[in-house]
Amino acid sequence: MKTEEAKALLEKYYAGTSSVEEESQLEAYLQKPDIPEEFYAAREEFFYYGKFRNEEAPLSLETKLLDEIATKRKPGGKILNWFSPTGIAAAIAFLVVGFGIGRFSIEDSKEPTEVDALREEVAHIKQIMALSLLEQNSVHDRLKAVAMAADLDTNQDIITALIKTMNTDSNVNIRLASIEALSKFLDQDVVVQSMIDALAKQQSLPVRLELARIMIANREKASLPILEEIIKDGSLDAQVKEDITKGIQTITTGI
Amino acid sequence: MKRSKTLILLTLLLIACNMAQAQQESFTIELSEPGEVGSLKVDVTDNPIKVVGENRRDVEIVIIDRKNKNRNPSFFFDFLENRNRIYITDRGRAKGIALEIKVPKEFELGIETTFGDEIDISSVSGNIEVNAHEGNITIAGGNGSAVLHTNNGDINATYNALSEKYPSYLSSIHGNVRLVLPTGYGASVIIDSFNKKVDSDFKLELDYSQGRRSYDEGVARKINGGGPRVVLKNFYGRIEIREN
Incomplete structure (x- = not known):
């Protein structure tokens, strides 16, 4: 990376707009021993915060965040008894007002409401939690993170983090879970390509099998050279070889 | 002829007795924060592992040489305790040696073995x-x-x-x-x-x-x-x- 590019990335990082991938690039750059002196302060600061990535988040953090979400969901927190006279009156009032709003604001229905904003905020908090948990040492935290990420809508940071997990996590179940989570985003070229790359590089049999299954089910022609290479492996289990061979035929014939 | 038969039988009996008495060593590891939830991480190549949760505040590791090869079974393993986290690793492939580990009932476990034939865990909450x-x-x-x-x-x-x-x-x-x-x-x-x-x-x-x-x-x-x-x-x- 050139100095100018690093500067631009650093600016994005400070502005809080950098993606996970960009931060990884920046991290790699700042780790180099021969960076210009003007980056020394940034390096110190970057790794000062970076070292906390390996610290386990206090167990209370998640509870606090979830409490905060719950509080925001229920402002006031007072429960109305719908069967009391006040409740019935309120229900009728809601119906009338609701009918009115529905009738006169259909054209404005695409405007973001407070509920939408709240939903977005909750999704954002979940995303932060998922990305943070993925960096944890505990396999249970990381599995939880993948499950959370799988429930989120398409998001580039989440996809990048899941691809990294699929390729590098030390636990085979977490790699499998991240593949399952990524399979929701097969409409994105970057996801399909990352799976094809992983199929070529991964040595773990279950991971390869899972990726091959997806490629076959998705009739992914670009994966054919890799699948053909895999079945040439003399040490491959006979049953696995047979299934992948059938899969190659399925992709080739499209049936 | 009768004498030599008796001698063979006696030798076989001795071998059988020796095999039955599998060599074993036991170690107790005190936790640095007794009563607090701890964790056990085992990373070995080729050993059956049994972990049992018990009402206790320490961890006992029993190393059993099932093949009784007149070797010192504990030589093959390293133990480390740090802030209630216990790590057990091997120093190479030690086939025929089993690990039995007794832990407090509430404990976290992380166990990995490449060729070990059996991992058996009972009564552990965590x-x-x-x-x-x-x-x-x-x-x-x-x-x-x-x-x-x-x-x-x-x-x-x-x-x-x-x-x-x-x-x-x-x-x-x-x-x-x-x-x-x-x-x-x-x-x-x-x-x-x-x-x-x-x-x-x-x-x-x-x-x-x-x-x-x-x-x-x-x-x-x-x-x-x-x-x-x-x-x-x-x-x-x-x-x-x-x-x-």
Whole structure:
């Protein structure tokens, strides 16, 4: 990376707009021993915060965040008894007002409401939690993170983090879970390509099998050279070889 | 002739006695924060491992040389305790030596063995991670999250309760995956069987809340209204969900 590019990335990082991938690039750059002196302060600061990535988040953090979400969901927190006279009156009032709003604001229905904003905020908090948990040492935290990420809508940071997990996590179940989570985003070229790359590089049999299954089910022609290479492996289990061979035929014939 | 026969018999008897008396050594490791939940991490190449949860505040490690090769079994292992975290690693392949580890009932476990034929865990409440590669994994009286994988062995996990906080994930390539839960227990299960060999004592209802996968629809199920999330996955074996 050139100095100018690093500067631009650093600016994005400070502005809080950098993606996970960009931060990884920046991290790699700042780790180099021969960076210009003007980056020394940034390096110190970057790794000062970076070292906390390996610290386990206090167990209370998640509870606090979830409490905060719950509080925001229920402002006031007072429960109305719908069967009391006040409740019935309120229900009728809601119906009338609701009918009115529905009738006169259909054209404005695409405007973001407070509920939408709240939903977005909750999704954002979940995303932060998922990305943070993925960096944890505990396999249970990381599995939880993948499950959370799988429930989120398409998001580039989440996809990048899941691809990294699929390729590098030390636990085979977490790699499998991240593949399952990524399979929701097969409409994105970057996801399909990352799976094809992983199929070529991964040595773990279950991971390869899972990726091959997806490629076959998705009739992914670009994966054919890799699948053909895999079945040439003399040490491959006979049953696995047979299934992948059938899969190659399925992709080739499209049936 | 009669004398030589007696001598042979006596020799065989001595060998048999010697084999029966497997050499074993026992070590007790004090926890630096007794009474607090600790964890055990075992990373060895080729040893059957048994872990038992007991009412105790320390950890006992028993090393048993089943082959009795007149070797010092403890020579093959290193132990380390740091802030209630216990690490056991081997110094190379020590075939024929088994580990029996007694831990407090509430303990976290992380166990990995490359060629070990059996990992057997009982009466431990806490999250468990096991990667057996080739061997079988058996868990009895579990309570917590289970992240278990073996390439060629069977998984047989009997749980009193699964963790609400953390999902569980049980997978095998060629072996069977069997999860046993108490009668009436609710769980949200993703059943992913490549060859569709699934058997359940529980009624499996479709669970749309867990989403569907584009390449293999309809695998998310709930039992007894749903509950903690668990993935059961295998490629060439069977998946069973049994009532206890």
